[in-house]
Amino acid sequence: MENVVLTIHLLLALGLIAVVLLQRSEGGGLGMGGGGGGGAITGRAAATALGKVTWILAIAFIGTSITLTVIAAQNAAGVSVLDRVGNAPAPVEAPAEPTAPAINDLLPPSDGSAPLVPRAD
Numbered sequence: 314m315e316n317v318v319l320t321i322h323l324l325l326a327l328g329l330i331a332v333v334l335l336q337r338s339e340g341g342g343l344g345m346g347g348g349g350g351g352g353a354i355t356g357r358a359a360a361t362a363l364g365k366v367t368w369i370l371a372i373a374f375i376g377t378s379i380t381l382t383v384i385a386a387q388n389a390a391g392v393s394v395l396d397r398v399g400n401a402p403a404p405v406e407a408p409a410e411p412t413a414p415a416i417n418d419l420l421p422p423s424d425g426s427a428p429l430v431p432r433a434d
Contacts, residue, residue: 315384322377329370336363 315381315388318377318380318384322374322381325370325374325377329367329374332363332367332370336367
């Protein structure tokens with residue numbers, strides 16, 4: 314359930330970003346004002362429609378935010394770090410420090426039974 318709400322939340326966030334970027338800025342700061350060109354939607358009607366879509370997406374975004382907060386609170390109900398302190402497992406003893414191998418274990422046998430390795434020139 315949490316993953317479904319989170320996916321919807323992310324899609325709403327992307328939609329909200331897109332709709333806000335499509336709106337005409339009041340000061341024309343981006344230089345992308347509506348212009349006088351024709352089209353199916355006039356400047357004022359587009360602003361009104363985009364404003365309504367922005368409000369709908371914003372309300373839905375806040376709703377999913379609250380829903381995610383409630384779900385997270387339910388999942389964490391009754392769980393505290395202090396509750397876990399009493400149930401902590403016993404500390405594991407550190408393993409004994411390994412001893413270094415004796416030097417005789419590292420040298421080849423002295424009886425000549427060690428294989429000869431040819432040199433690669």
